[in-house]
Amino acid sequence: MAAAAAREMPRNLEEERRRGRFEAVVLPHLDAAYNLARWLTRHDDDAEDVVQTACVRALRFFDGYQGGNARSWLLTIVRNTFYSWVAQHREQELAQPFDEEIHTVEQAGGDPEAELLRRADAELLRQGFATLPVPFREVMVLREIEGLPYKEIAAIAEIPIGTVMSRLARARRHLQAYLIANGAAGVRT
Amino acid sequence: MSPVSICTGTGDERELQLTAYLDGELDLTAILDLERHLEECPRCAELLAAQRAMQQAIGAADLRFRPTLPQARRLRQALGAPQAARGPGGSRGSEWLAWSRHPQLRALAALLLLAIGTAAGWSAGRRWPRAEEASEHRGRAATSATPEAPAITEQVLASHVRAQLAGHPEDVASSDRHTVKPWFAGHLDYSPPVVDLAADGFPLRGGRLEYVGGRPVAALVYQAGNHLVSVLVWPAGPDAAPGSAATASSAAAGSSRRGFQLRHWSQAGMTWWAVSDVAEDRLDELVARLRAQIPPR
Numbered sequence: 001m002a003a004a005a006a007r008e009m010p011r012n013l014e015e016e017r018r019r020g021r022f023e024a025v026v027l028p029h030l031d032a033a034y035n036l037a038r039w040l041t042r043h044d045d046d047a048e049d050v051v052q053t054a055c056v057r058a059l060r061f062f063d064g065y066q067g068g069n070a071r072s073w074l075l076t077i078v079r080n081t082f083y084s085w086v087a088q089h090r091e092q093e094l095a096q097p098f099d100e101e102i103h104t105v106e107q108a109g110g111d112p113e114a115e116l117l118r119r120a121d122a123e124l125l126r127q128g129f130a131t132l133p134v135p136f137r138e139v140m141v142l143r144e145i146e147g148l149p150y151k152e153i154a155a156i157a158e159i160p161i162g163t164v165m166s167r168l169a170r171a172r173r174h175l176q177a178y179l180i181a182n183g184a185a186g187v188r189t
Numbered sequence: 190m191s192p193v194s195i196c197t198g199t200g201d202e203r204e205l206q207l208t209a210y211l212d213g214e215l216d217l218t219a220i221l222d223l224e225r226h227l228e229e230c231p232r233c234a235e236l237l238a239a240q241r242a243m244q245q246a247i248g249a250a251d252l253r254f255r256p257t258l259p260q261a262r263r264l265r266q267a268l269g270a271p272q273a274a275r276g277p278g279g280s281r282g283s284e285w286l287a288w289s290r291h292p293q294l295r296a297l298a299a300l301l302l303l304a305i306g307t308a309a310g311w312s313a314g315r316r317w318p319r320a321e322e323a324s325e326h327r328g329r330a331a332t333s334a335t336p337e338a339p340a341i342t343e344q345v346l347a348s349h350v351r352a353q354l355a356g357h358p359e360d361v362a363s364s365d366r367h368t369v370k371p372w373f374a375g376h377l378d379y380s381p382p383v384v385d386l387a388a389d390g391f392p393l394r395g396g397r398l399e400y401v402g403g404r405p406v407a408a409l410v411y412q413a414g415n416h417l418v419s420v421l422v423w424p425a426g427p428d429a430a431p432g433s434a435a436t437a438s439s440a441a442a443g444s445s446r447r448g449f450q451l452r453h454w455s456q457a458g459m460t461w462w463a464v465s466d467v468a469e470d471r472l473d474e475l476v477a478r479l480r481a482q483i484p485p486r
Contacts, residue, residue: 030264119246145252165208
């Protein structure tokens, strides 16, 4: 019995070391993971579920982690976890069309457009981000909130850099029109 | 409608170029080309002005979602819980029980801090020569680059990460240094210099107590855009460099982690550390502004 315990000991130690390494890699980026999941799911509880599941997956894949950019690695797993989750729970969301209508909204106030945009507050910006379809919302969150370079966004979203750029351009046009339409309305009241 | 579009035909391409320009992702040749174009194309110039204004508004608003305190606790616990305890979809609420039932998992928490620290030691080790350079021209060596140094690095980084994850970066929340400084005076046996950098674009958010190097120390919290910066400060001296067992663990040293920056210097008889996940140049800027305003002892 003692011999069996002795044999088990190194394995436990090894497992503990592995877990220690895992936590050292993942823990510093848990905030970024939550932020991405929260923006994608748009709910606190769902975000927590996605991050938890992502962590379980990350631990499973940890042996394949080559010691590169830990944040990219974790965010890629969070994003993939979100896509499996959304396919199960809210499939229709992925089919959300890009509302091009908003592009035709004309500016209502007399203020220069840049002035109106500069005054957009957090509440309005959040609403604007939330109206973006998922593929556009994710690049905007990674770029504007996480402040990641194109190369890293491309790696996380698994798209070419050119696509990152075109999605950002389109997303910004949409957001700009949304802010003008709704910000201008707010100013009038 | 807007005035006649000068860049019809190349509009899409120009818009992509503007996007990359806004994000600082354009190479020099393309920048020069675009800037020439902007001078003669009011439509593109207008679009740039609008998008730049929007980017500023986004930068000024804090759009980051942070886990609530209970969520942060559950997530951290989930990291340490056995894999079999959860299936996909998670089981909120059960982690706490699972956690408290297993004493060895609590031991893991300690291991975790150690491991974070060791990884941080690696990252700071990389930065170390620079920190020394920075303090050299002040005529003072940085805390001698002894084996203790990485242990402190670990603790400094861990304190920042912990405070941020807990959603509780400050114990006293105030942008008024006349509130923060007396608060520290009531909690520490020294009085840390407290500098507000709001005029430099880094508003003071408050302060908290940390336990680093075997003593309670002051941590000042600054806002840098969407990111937080923790500045830890304590009196320089022999007691500032504790012997620590943490250096013994080098298992995680190879796990490269990016996204966190640390700066370290000595000034006004104090040892200073700045830590954040903000961009490197922003942190350097904050440190430079801070150093310029720290009153001499």
